[in-house]
Amino acid sequence: MTQPSEPIAELIDISKQFGTTQALRGVDLALYPGEIHALVGENGAGKSTLVKLLGGIHRPDTGIIRINGTETELHSPAQSQHLGIAVIHQEPTLFPDLNVAENVFMGRHPRDRFGRVDWKQMYQEVERLLASLDVHLSVYAPVRGLPVADQQLVEIAKALSLDARILIMDEPTAALSPHEVEKLFTITKQLRQRGVAILFVSHRLEEIAELADKLTIMRDGVRVITAPASELTSEEIIRHMVGRELTSLFPKGEAQIGEIVLEVRHLTRKGVFRDVSFQLRHGEILGFSGLVGAGRTEVARVLFGIDRADEGEILIDNQPVRISSPKAAMRHGLAYVPEDRRQQGLVMDFTIAANMTLPIVRQVSKIGGVDRQREHSIATNYSQQLRIRSTGIQQLVKALSGGNQQKVVLAKWLITNPSILILDEPTRGIDIGAKAEVHRIISELAAKGLAIILISSELPEVLAMSDRVLVMHEGHVTGIFERDEADQERVMFAATGQTNREK
Incomplete structure (x- = not known):
């Protein structure tokens, strides 16, 4: 030109x-x-x-x-x-x-x-x-x-x-x-x-x-x-x-895949998704792929008790459970990092420490208010673990970069000591360096035995970070692929509803 x-x-x-x-x-x-x-x-x-x-x-x-x-x-x-x-x-x-x-x-x-x-x-x-x-x-x-x-x-x-x-x-x-x-x-x-x-x-x-x-x-x-x-x-x-070499944008480490921790059987929410079935194991990252409107987030919201299913069954550690609210989901070891961190994941005018300890507010409370020493200790520990860049844990989260805000949301739910972590678009709107950091954290959590559902619209992220990939189209599961089977062509074929592709 x-x-x-x-x-x-x-x-x-x-x-x-x-x-x-x-x-x-x-x-x-x-x-x-x-x-x-x-x-x-x-x-x-x-x-x-x-x-x-x-x-x-x-x-x-x-x-x-x-x-x-x-x-x-x-x-x-x-x-x-x-x-x-x-x-x-x-x-x-x-x-x-x-x-x-x-x-x-x-x-x-x-x-x-x-x-x-x-x-x-x-x-x-x-x-x-x-x-x-x-x-x-x-x-x-x-x-x-x-x-x-x-x-x-x-x-x-x-x-x-x-x-x-x-x-x-x-x-x-x-x-x-x-x-x-x-x-x-x-x-x-x-x-x-x-x-x-x-x-x-x-x-x-x-x-x-x-x-x-x-x-x-x-x-x-x-x-x-x-x-x-x-x-x-x-x-x-x-x-x-x-300003430096990134050794890997997708630092997926090896994790020991354990027993089934979550099983979903024929889950249906009328008009939204239907007959969704899958299993999730300790140490596994299960990627959820599909085009916008496929129903991935809607399944996650039912698993975390925000919405109710009309049919189907959820089993945790081989036991049927009824998850009627986020509080019930947390009791069963689930945590959910939502897609919109600013509106749904954080209180922007709260400090880093206050946001991190919101799910365990009773544990950091004492007569007359919050146990600041305990709050400070917990927030400092997770801030260091996740390498959150800030002026200190009393900084307001609205003053943080998108990547560091996302780390605060992650910390907030990791503090609840979950066994199942649902991540909905965890790297949306954050820069390359912060993405690599979030991917590193996800990989390390899986290596420690956490079972992770990773919902992402970025196909390279799903393919690189997942042990298996579940694909949805218009509320249906159209494919579940092992890591060595999943490629861009196969996943996109399933994401557009083409389930009869010859192998």
Whole structure:
């Protein structure tokens, strides 16, 4: 691809500090029309701060921002939008009670000559925008009922209606299925062909390899390297991101597989999943694979007593059990790390110590309140075991990186001394280095005899970390594969409901 001579946006020697934290230090970045520029780095590397500078949320302490060759100060998101910069966040920022067209033109509805909202023109314009993207979406549909993928398409249509020349996509695929990711990539490539400059922020190296023309890697607030994406291997990208060699992203150790600890027979929750059967042994990691909506999380919620099954049987240590609540599940030795750690796994305004000891609050209580000495001892021990990076166990969890927040959730449930651990998307939204750390912890726990169910949408993670892989499609189990049988083709075949593939 021939690069235009002039960048449409340029950041020169940008620095930004928050209190004692140096978020950015002397960063240079240039975005060119018709180019997809990937931005990668561990959590805390400075990516979000850089995005917020371009989005007008923050202002740099030092350095220059040029838009279309003109030195500019971005004072607000509105000014940023006016200059043709649109930001699409991981979680779409739309008005759920308004429809698609109203969201696209929110705050700037077209008017007729009497100053009234020209609804007809608005709906026609949004239909034209969606058609230009080959998106089949009703302009009258309320946003509240749309999946995240369609909400992101509404955001893109909004950006085009603003005549955005610079589109910033911040972790846009985190909550999307493979099919939805493919659709988003097709549209992103269309925008590149139209001359839009795209800044694509992602943790997923396979996406960067497929989509990006250029790559900038950041570490500790500093730009480490900018290069054509095709010139860097995954290993080189990881090394630049973490500042060291990772011996293995998936450090799966050998574990002694023991007796059956959990058996599920014909478990059914009507309208959600049905006839699910499997066994789980001490020291085993059983991977749950499948496309979004396959029913994996729903099975986990029933096992942990959040939801009730309509039919079927659960046996623990060969004894039938009735799990009617999370409290009952914990009594039977189960622990569940949920998919959404911020909403379901943590109390963000609590300290590390308070979050860790929530499931055993009675054990750390005394007359008049909490036994701080016991709480401190337990939290310190697990913080050291899991290598949680913090200023101390009294730090609020909302101030931690995503990877360290995930370690706090893990610690919170390991403190209950479970025999069965259910992990739902344990590495979603965390950086490469933190993923390797979480994988190390999972492997060590299995080696100690813990039975683990690992639910993940990342197939390489499931294949690398699992002793067996259970595959679901639309609420059914469509395959269970031993480690040496499981490969990407076989698992994806089962995940799409093709159960009669010839071996």
